[in-house]
Amino acid sequence: MGEFVRLEVEDGVGTIRLDRPPMNAINDQLTQDLQEVAVEATMNDDVRACVIWGGEKVFAAGADIKQMADASSHSMKARISGLQEVFSIVEDIPKVTIAAINGFCLGGGMELAMCADFRFAAEDAQLGQPEIKLGIIPGAGGTQRLPRLVSLSRAKDIVYSGRFVPAKEALDIGLVDEVVPAPDVYERAVETAKEYAKGPTAALRAAKVSVTWGSRVDLRTGLVIERETVAVLFATEDQKEGMAALVEKRQAELKGK
Numbered sequence: 001m002g003e004f005v006r007l008e009v010e011d012g013v014g015t016i017r018l019d020r021p022p023m024n025a026i027n028d029q030l031t032q033d034l035q036e037v038a039v040e041a042t043m044n045d046d047v048r049a050c051v052i053w054g055g056e057k058v059f060a061a062g063a064d065i066k067q068m069a070d071a072s073s074h075s076m077k078a079r080i081s082g083l084q085e086v087f088s089i090v091e092d093i094p095k096v097t098i099a100a101i102n103g104f105c106l107g108g109g110m111e112l113a114m115c116a117d118f119r120f121a122a123e124d125a126q127l128g129q130p131e132i133k134l135g136i137i138p139g140a141g142g143t144q145r146l147p148r149l150v151s152l153s154r155a156k157d158i159v160y161s162g163r164f165v166p167a168k169e170a171l172d173i174g175l176v177d178e179v180v181p182a183p184d185v186y187e188r189a190v191e192t193a194k195e196y197a198k199g200p201t202a203a204l205r206a207a208k209v210s211v212t213w214g215s216r217v218d219l220r221t222g223l224v225i226e227r228e229t230v231a232v233l234f235a236t237e238d239q240k241e242g243m244a245a246l247v248e249k250r251q252a253e254l255k256g257k
Contacts, residue, residue, distance in 0.1 A: 002033025
């Protein structure tokens with residue numbers, strides 16, 4: 001387990017827990033720990049779905065500015081490249097992922113949350129990309145993932161202004177998928193993740209690949225991705241069991257194999 005990020009596994013759900021008090025500021029060590037935990041969550045067969053959580057008070061309030069303030073352009077290019085790569089590893093975890101957001105979810109924290117398949121936010125959560133107020137712009141995916149979640153003009157508004165987006169507005173524009181009372185955020189995310197963990201995880205993995213990568217390419221290329229991932233599933237036990245159960249008019253027992 002890393003110093004600032006750990007993986008907690010229970011009932012098929014792996015919680016990727018950020019724990020760098022007081023605000024889960026993202027520094028080099030947290031980034032390294034996150035990479036190790038994301039790879040572990042990917043490789044661990046006991047993890048069938050994931051929740052990313054920063055605790056009851058804050059998801060992550062952004063990058064560690066003290067570490068960046070005196071950085072050179074050259075050093076920042078390398079650091080941002082590394083952070084982008086780690087966040088992409090999180091995004092590519094081949095299992096359903098849910099970001100459980102309490103408190104502030106800002107800058108790099110919001111960029112991390114956008115790597116998840118779904119985002120559940122507390123009623124009092126605040127999201128945003130405030131980098132513009134520091135004379136910079138988001139560098140860990142904010143300018144790229146945000147327009148893909150909300151409209152281009154809304155993404156520009158959030159990035160250009162650096163304003164905080166309250167949970168209700170985030171829900172209205174599609175930045176988050178559910179808003180629940182603050183004490184219930186993690187429990188709700190885990191409850192949902194458990195349902196995915198019980199499901200046909202091989203098919204869910206294929207669906208994630210097809211939807212995610214298909215959305216990044218032209219339609220014909222996306223259709224090829226879909227075709228190939230569908231065909232692979234016909235070599236799985238779940239496909240045989242699911243179709244046999246339908247023919248036999250019984251409940252399928254899908255095991256993710």
